[in-house]
Structure formats: C-alpha cells, structure tokens
Amino acid sequence: MKICIYMAMITGLLLSLTSCEKIEKGFLSDSPRYVNGTIVVPRGGIYVASEKINADGSTPPYTFKLLNLRDKNTGAAAPAEFFTKYDVLTFKQGLVFDASKDTTVELLNAKRETVSRTPFEFNEVSGQLVFNRSSSNLPLGNYIFDVEMANVTGKKMFQNFGEISIVDPALQDYFQVTYQAATGSNSSETFFTTSAPQVTCERISGEGARVILKIVDKNGDPFDPSAGEVIRRGDRPTFESHVKFNPVVETDTALICDFEVAPFPLTNFFDGVTDWGYLIYYRIPSRFATVDGYGPGLNVNPVFGFRVLMEGTYIVQVRLPSVTRIATR
Numbered sequence: 001m002k003i004c005i006y007m008a009m010i011t012g013l014l015l016s017l018t019s020c021e022k023i024e025k026g027f028l029s030d031s032p033r034y035v036n037g038t039i040v041v042p043r044g045g046i047y048v049a050s051e052k053i054n055a056d057g058s059t060p061p062y063t064f065k066l067l068n069l070r071d072k073n074t075g076a077a078a079p080a081e082f083f084t085k086y087d088v089l090t091f092k093q094g095l096v097f098d099a100s101k102d103t104t105v106e107l108l109n110a111k112r113e114t115v116s117r118t119p120f121e122f123n124e125v126s127g128q129l130v131f132n133r134s135s136s137n138l139p140l141g142n143y144i145f146d147v148e149m150a151n152v153t154g155k156k157m158f159q160n161f162g163e164i165s166i167v168d169p170a171l172q173d174y175f176q177v178t179y180q181a182a183t184g185s186n187s188s189e190t191f192f193t194t195s196a197p198q199v200t201c202e203r204i205s206g207e208g209a210r211v212i213l214k215i216v217d218k219n220g221d222p223f224d225p226s227a228g229e230v231i232r233r234g235d236r237p238t239f240e241s242h243v244k245f246n247p248v249v250e251t252d253t254a255l256i257c258d259f260e261v262a263p264f265p266l267t268n269f270f271d272g273v274t275d276w277g278y279l280i281y282y283r284i285p286s287r288f289a290t291v292d293g294y295g296p297g298l299n300v301n302p303v304f305g306f307r308v309l310m311e312g313t314y315i316v317q318v319r320l321p322s323v324t325r326i327a328t329r
Helices: 002-020 105-109 133-137
Strands: 039-042 047-049 063-071 086-091 112-117 120-122 129-132 141-151 154-167 175-185 191-193 198-205 209-216 255-258 279-281 289-291 299-308 312-319 323-325
Touching: 086 133, 129 133, 175 198, 175 312, 198 299, 299 312
Parallel strands: 039 154, 209 312
Antiparallel strands: 047 129, 063 141, 086 112, 120 129, 141 154, 175 191, 175 299, 198 312, 209 255, 279 299, 289 323
C-alpha cells in the first residue's frame, strides 16, 4: 500500500514539473533556400521572376527582408541602378489586353500607362524577386545578398543567401522559330519539294519594337517586296496578318513592322475557321527566282513562323538555301 502511495506521489511530481516547462512556439528552419540556385536575369526582359523561397517547414506566417545586396567579386555595394526608378510602360492594374478588340495604338494605349519603378521588387511574404524591363539599365555581373527571415519564433539572418546574375539576353530569350518549310509550284499548282528556309534573327537594338523581315536567296540577296517579288499566297496568313497596330511597310529589301508590344505575334492567328498559329505564307513568282535541281518556271513558296519575345529592334532573315534570285535591280 505504501509503495502505491509513493508511486502516485512521484507521478504527480513529474507531471507538475512537466507542466512548468516552457512550450516552444512554432519552428524557424536553419535551411530556407532558393531551390534552383542562382537567379539569372536577361537584361530588359518584360517579366523575369525567381522562385519563391522554400521555407523548409518553418511555421507560417513568415516574412523575409533582402539585405546587403553587393557585388559578388568585390563585396562593394550594388550599383545605384538597382535602386533607381525608371519610367516603365505597363498595362494598367486590372486591365486585360484583348488581342481581338485592342487593334489600334489608341485602344492599346488606353490600357497602358507609364509608371516609375526600380528594376526589381522583392516580395517580403514569398521571397520572390521580380525584374521588369527597366533591368536593361543594370550593369552586367554577379551579385549576392543576405536574407532575414522572421516568424512567431523570432528572427534569423542568413548571409550569402542568394545570387543574381545579370546577363545580356541570349537568342532563346528574345526569339523563337516555330516553323520553317518551303515548296516549289508550277502554273498548274503542282507542288515540288525543296529545301526548308533557314530563319535567323539579329537583335540590333534594345530600343523600340520593330521587326525588319528579309527574305533572301542562298547568296543573301534580298527579294524586293515593293516590286512584287514577295506576294501573298491566296487567303493564307502573311506577316501583316499578325500585325495589330501599325501597317507593314514594304521596301526594296524588307517588310517592316512596328509591333508596339511583345511578344510578337501576341496570339495565334485565327481567321474564324482555321487556327494558323504563327504561320506566315509568301510566294516568290517564278520570274524572280530559280530553284536548284529544277528548270525555270517554278514559284517558290516559303512558309515559316517565329515569335519575338522581347521589345527591341530585330532583323529576321528567311534564307532560301536552294533558291537564286533573278536580279531586277
């Protein structure tokens, strides 16, 4: 009986001591992180965003602060351009661009406004970094930063938490080929196979929003749209079909379009019956070209598609590798 009484007393004492211990509130990890590592930012991109910070099981809600942004190699404070406000043309809050209705510059501008923004913003709830087109002003280089994380448990500082790499845009950042093919055809509309065109792009400036489209022969000699050397092909879409805001200008070497807003084309071309995607069809009449391996009298029918993903000024060249232009100028 005495043993039972003693055991009950000991159990009660242990319970009393346990109830006096302080209960920890929540959890703040030692290992939050950006899972994908370095944040690569092509300068001038319309929208470049990092992933959110992985909080590694930390108790929400939590917040983050970006601190001490600096040059990775020298340790010097990041250049002033990171924190300078620039004018950025953007769509107004809550307004959605409708490619089927917003077909003039006036309608487009009614939904746009110029705002003053720094090249990047840091979301203190998610830890996400978002860069806008004014990142074109940022110096090239690698930069690192610290992050302070806080929740109900307290705060922790994480040094060298993230890295930002500011780079010039690569081809895949601003240009995409979606299709390239070609045929030859005679006056009876009998078609013959020929080499597919080679679609390339040169970004000659980060300013403006212009595509200079050149269709050239295998020697680089451009066909002359203004002289009828490049013509429509029936009811199929052309360069102009994808242009929403400004007319296409024909010169003796190119078709020129000011597209206003990237990406261009903005959407697939749908004529009410067929979804043509980004396809562009043209014909070079037989009197202006010869095709390797065939006699005279063949029209050349290039079909190609592309998208420009960033604003700027571009020369898009469609080279026909088995075609020779018959000079008329």
